[in-house]
Amino acid sequence: MILRRVAVISYGMTKVDKHWNKSLRSLFGEAALNAINKVKNPKIDAIIVGNMCASDLSDQNNIGAIVADELGLTPITAYRVEAACGSGGAALLTGFSLVSSGVYDVVMVGGVEKLTDNIGKMISFSLGKAADAEYELFYGATFASLNALLMNRYMYVYKTPREAFADFAVLMHKNGAKNPYAQLPFEINREIALNSEYIADPIRLYDCAPIGDGAAVIILCSLEEASKYTDSFVEIIGISGASDTINIASRDDLLSLKATVTAANNAYKMAKVTPKDIDVAEIHDTFTITAAISLEDLGFCERGKFDKFLYEGAFEPGGIVAINPSGGLKSRGHPVGATGVYQAAEITMQLLGEAGKMQIPNAEIGLTHNMGGVGSSVYVSIMKRVK
Amino acid sequence: MKPIIDVVISGWGSYIPIYRIPVEEIARIWGSSSDHFKKDLLIDEKSVAGLDEDVATISVEAAKNALSRAKINPKEIGAIFVGTETKPYAVKPTGTIVAEAIGASEKLLAADFEFACKAGTECLQCCIGLVGSNMIKYGMAIGADVAEGAPSDPLEYSAGSGGTAIIVASKNQEKEPAALLEGSVSFVTDTPDFWRRPKKDYPNHAEAFTGEPAYFRHVISATKLLMEELSLRTSDFKYVVFHQPNGKFPIRAARILGFKKEQIEPGLIVPYIGNLYSGSSLTGFSAILDIAKPGDRILLVSYGSGAGSDAFSFIVKDGILAKQNRAPKVMDYIKRKKIIDYALYCKFRGKI
Amino acid sequence: MMSVPRYWREIPYRIRLEAKKCKLCNYVNYPPRSKCLKCGSTEFEKYILPKRGKLLSFSIIRNPPIGFDKKTPYVIGLVELEDGTRLITQITDIDINELKIGMEVEQVFRKITEDGDSGIIQYGVKFRPKNM
Numbered sequence: 001m002i003l004r005r006v007a008v009i010s011y012g013m014t015k016v017d018k019h020w021n022k023s024l025r026s027l028f029g030e031a032a033l034n035a036i037n038k039v040k041n042p043k044i045d046a047i048i049v050g051n052m053c054a055s056d057l058s059d060q061n062n063i064g065a066i067v068a069d070e071l072g073l074t075p076i077t078a079y080r081v082e083a084a085c086g087s088g089g090a091a092l093l094t095g096f097s098l099v100s101s102g103v104y105d106v107v108m109v110g111g112v113e114k115l116t117d118n119i120g121k122m123i124s125f126s127l128g129k130a131a132d133a134e135y136e137l138f139y140g141a142t143f144a145s146l147n148a149l150l151m152n153r154y155m156y157v158y159k160t161p162r163e164a165f166a167d168f169a170v171l172m173h174k175n176g177a178k179n180p181y182a183q184l185p186f187e188i189n190r191e192i193a194l195n196s197e198y199i200a201d202p203i204r205l206y207d208c209a210p211i212g213d214g215a216a217v218i219i220l221c222s223l224e225e226a227s228k229y230t231d232s233f234v235e236i237i238g239i240s241g242a243s244d245t246i247n248i249a250s251r252d253d254l255l256s257l258k259a260t261v262t263a264a265n266n267a268y269k270m271a272k273v274t275p276k277d278i279d280v281a282e283i284h285d286t287f288t289i290t291a292a293i294s295l296e297d298l299g300f301c302e303r304g305k306f307d308k309f310l311y312e313g314a315f316e317p318g319g320i321v322a323i324n325p326s327g328g329l330k331s332r333g334h335p336v337g338a339t340g341v342y343q344a345a346e347i348t349m350q351l352l353g354e355a356g357k358m359q360i361p362n363a364e365i366g367l368t369h370n371m372g373g374v375g376s377s378v379y380v381s382i383m384k385r386v387k
Numbered sequence: 388m389k390p391i392i393d394v395v396i397s398g399w400g401s402y403i404p405i406y407r408i409p410v411e412e413i414a415r416i417w418g419s420s421s422d423h424f425k426k427d428l429l430i431d432e433k434s435v436a437g438l439d440e441d442v443a444t445i446s447v448e449a450a451k452n453a454l455s456r457a458k459i460n461p462k463e464i465g466a467i468f469v470g471t472e473t474k475p476y477a478v479k480p481t482g483t484i485v486a487e488a489i490g491a492s493e494k495l496l497a498a499d500f501e502f503a504c505k506a507g508t509e510c511l512q513c514c515i516g517l518v519g520s521n522m523i524k525y526g527m528a529i530g531a532d533v534a535e536g537a538p539s540d541p542l543e544y545s546a547g548s549g550g551t552a553i554i555v556a557s558k559n560q561e562k563e564p565a566a567l568l569e570g571s572v573s574f575v576t577d578t579p580d581f582w583r584r585p586k587k588d589y590p591n592h593a594e595a596f597t598g599e600p601a602y603f604r605h606v607i608s609a610t611k612l613l614m615e616e617l618s619l620r621t622s623d624f625k626y627v628v629f630h631q632p633n634g635k636f637p638i639r640a641a642r643i644l645g646f647k648k649e650q651i652e653p654g655l656i657v658p659y660i661g662n663l664y665s666g667s668s669l670t671g672f673s674a675i676l677d678i679a680k681p682g683d684r685i686l687l688v689s690y691g692s693g694a695g696s697d698a699f700s701f702i703v704k705d706g707i708l709a710k711q712n713r714a715p716k717v718m719d720y721i722k723r724k725k726i727i728d729y730a731l732y733c734k735f736r737g738k739i
Numbered sequence: 740m741m742s743v744p745r746y747w748r749e750i751p752y753r754i755r756l757e758a759k760k761c762k763l764c765n766y767v768n769y770p771p772r773s774k775c776l777k778c779g780s781t782e783f784e785k786y787i788l789p790k791r792g793k794l795l796s797f798s799i800i801r802n803p804p805i806g807f808d809k810k811t812p813y814v815i816g817l818v819e820l821e822d823g824t825r826l827i828t829q830i831t832d833i834d835i836n837e838l839k840i841g842m843e844v845e846q847v848f849r850k851i852t853e854d855g856d857s858g859i860i861q862y863g864v865k866f867r868p869k870n871m
Contacts, residue, residue, distance in 0.1 A: 121804070121805050122805075124802070124804055124805075125804060125805050128804060132770075132827075134745070134749055134753075134770065135753075135770050135826070135827060136827045137804070138749075138753070138851065138861070138863065139815065139827060139828055139829050139851060139863065139865075140800060140803060140804060140806070140807040140810065140813060140815070140829065140851065140852065141800075141804075141815045141827060142800060142802065142803075142804050144798075144802075145798040145799075145800055145815045146798075146815075146827070148798035148815075149795075149796040149797070149798050149815065149816075149817050149827075150796070152796045152797060152798060152840070153795060153796040153817075153840070156796070156840045198799070198801050199801070199802055200798045200799065200800055200801070200802070200815075201798055201799040201801070202798070203798070245776065247770065247827065248817070248827065249769075249817060249825040249826045249827050250769075250776065250825070254795065254796065254817070405832050437831065437832065438810055439810075439829075439831055439849040439850045439851070439865065440849060440850065441850055441860075443848075443850075443860075443862065444847075444848050444849050444850055444862070447848040448847065448848065451848075475860055476860070484862065487750055487754060487755070488754050488755070488848050488862070490755055715871040719871065720871075723870060723871070725832075725834070734809070
């Protein structure tokens with residue numbers, strides 16, 4: 001039960017890239033200014049920021065103070081929320097709760113990640129901490145290899161052709177080629193994907209989101225007050241988070257990520273919609289297998305039929321639901337702690353008709369799906385066009 | 388030497404890694420002929436410890452096999468001694484790693500022994516003493532090694548990996564005694580035939596000197612002393628197991644002492660897996676226990692450079708028959724193999 | 740750098756495979772937790788996991804994490820033990836092309852990695868094809 005309805009009144013983001021010239025702070029500053037400048041000088045009451053790796057890769061904690069300082073917004077409260085790659089979604093849930101409960105009126109929800117200040121092995125080491133340190137990483141498992149276990153099992157049980165996963169990556173790049181903010185805005189083909197080097201068999205390079213930096217920011221306020229700041233706003237009509245066991249060995253079913261199912265069902269219920277009502281969705285495709293399972297868990301696809309639905313065009317405009325018009329994590333990129341906020345900004349753009357070449361026509365209801373770990377921390381939000 | 392209380396073998400178990408490298412493959416790299424090793428030294432292949440194996444891991448599997456045969460609660464073991472010249476840690480006992488892995492009690496003696504290739508039988512002597520003086524109920528002695536010879540050195544062709552664990556108990560304690568210790572002897576001198584200084588990766592050896600003044604003197608002296616003490620003749624033994632640095636030395640020692648081919652051959656495992664160093668004579672002994680029948684008398688004589696020999700005489704008892712099939716046998720491990728090339732061998736053994 | 744206390748503390752669970760079996764619903768909690776995952780009970784008994792199982796899935800590591808250099812390629816596996824308990828582990832003593840989902844495997848005590856040439860050695864349980 002919520003006390004106040006919540007609107008998104010602005011958004012801003014940086015391009016996702018290997019930003020050698022930009023720091024953690026300046027990335028956040030850029031995205032935040034983009035958001036702030038779109039609206040009539042909102043008085044921000046609080047900042048919630050999602051970030052996963054600053055402690056390992058930037059030697060920096062206390063990220064809330066960092067961003068409040070960067071924007072000259074002290075003494076408002078600001079703090080980091082962390083849920084591995086789901087930090088952005090967790091920040092969104094937190095910001096929503098603060099506005100909805102009436103504790104604060106205008107809340108800036110942001111996400112920022114600066115991965116490229118360190119070398120590959122260190123980045124991998126930091127990202128790996130989403131998994132179980134003592135009972136998965138201890139054995140030399142990498143985050144990719146844990147997802148590869150799901151992919152290998154999925155193909156064994158459902159006999160899905162390997163090509164289907166490559167073709168999903170092709171679709172993501174087709175979309176991302178239209179996104180000015182994407183890290184990899186170019187099309188690829190199946191051969192490129194299938195012949196890319198192995199990361200952890202059967203996952204290859206082109207099954208994985210790239211490594212990049214970025215920041216995204218949205219501004220929330222109560223629905224009632226939204227028109228004070230802007231004519232262009234959308235409403236968050238459903239939102240939920242859910243968890244699952246840290247170790248994938250403790251799961252009952254390897255081919256469904258229960259936290260997605262739970263969070264999605266709660267969000268659908270709150271929003272009073274079903275998967276059929278969703279026009280556009282930004283889902284969490286860290287790996288192509290994550291996308292396959294998530295599409296099923298979100299109710300957009302029957303279990304085990306990911307390839308069938310893909311080839312029938314279910315995930316493209318005119319199909320069942322337009323998936324990742326931004327290019328998704330695969331092509332738009334995955335600045336880990338920020339991704340969940342990128343997704344929220346992208347859906348907002350879609351519902352406002354401001355998505356340019358990525359625009360899905362007549363987008364009324366949109367969904368974001370953000371995941372930390374191998375489905376251990378999942379956040380789903382549903383937004384609706386107001387006018 | 389004979390303890391005051393009769394001591395019996397309660398369990399035995401071995402472990403040999405799966406990988407093998409043929410002597411021809413090593414010879415190929417160095418442009419040598421494999422003939423000398425195959426025909427004179429009677430070594431065809433040696434076992435190679437994998438990337439994730441060391442004396443601790445070998446000891447644990449051997450110990451678990453011995454426990455399966457003994458069928459005792461590991462918490463009743465009063466001593467776990469590991470004899471090796473390739474300790475995983477120079478300082479930190481392997482015995483405690485094995486103890487925790489098998490679920491032994493904290494009330495325990497646990498130390499690592501070094502006496503080149505006879506460290507394992509040295510552990511056995513001590514366990515016999517502790518059990519035979521009623522200080523502990525069960526003692527576990529392990530001989531295991533992952534030794535290597537320097538690249539292109541003759542020892543590179545023969546230094547193999549593996550080990551064996553023996554559990555001893557007092558005769559009154561053990562419901563199914565596998566073998567009774569009749570007596571033992573240790574014979575040692577300061578003979579520097581083979582050694583390794585602390586910061587070196589590989590040992591040195593004095594080549595031909597490792598024969599007559601070293602191996603043969605000690606093996607033969609210890610055997611003669613034991614047979615004298617126990618008033619035994621060569622024909623009293625069904626099986627004879629000597630330390631096996633190669634096939635040639637134990638066969639020659641047997642001939643010098645007057646033993647026959649049939650007595651020495653069943654326990655000769657070096658052609659298949661090489662010289663297991665501290666695991667060598669104990670693993671040959673384990674292979675005999677796998678097939679022996681009640682009433683058989685077994686002579687076990689180790690040799691450790693530096694130098695010395697431990698000689699034991701065991702009489703096989705009725706309890707052995709029920710125990711033999713409770714764990715994998717030495718021949719099961721010997722038959723289980725994967726041939727590797729020199730490149731993988733270098734990777735596994737950290738030579739690169 | 741592996742923390743010594745962190746390594747040492749998990750020895751009973753990682754090396755002896757000690758789990759906590761819920762006295763109320765019999766669910767085997769491995770790794771152990773404070774409250775039973777299924778029923779929330781806090782009454783447990785010590786339970787040793789079975790030594791054998793089958794391979795549910797595997798992946799091959801070619802880009803190792805820190806601490807596992809020069810050990811590739813190695814196999815990460817998800818094993819389901821005879822009592823239904825599952826765990827993440829490594830599969831050892833096997834050629835990559837012999838790996839098959841569904842194959843029977845058995846537990847072995849092996850070295851996981853070491854902390855350079857001066858740090859501690861980390862041991863744990865891996866699984867090999869059932870053949871002994």
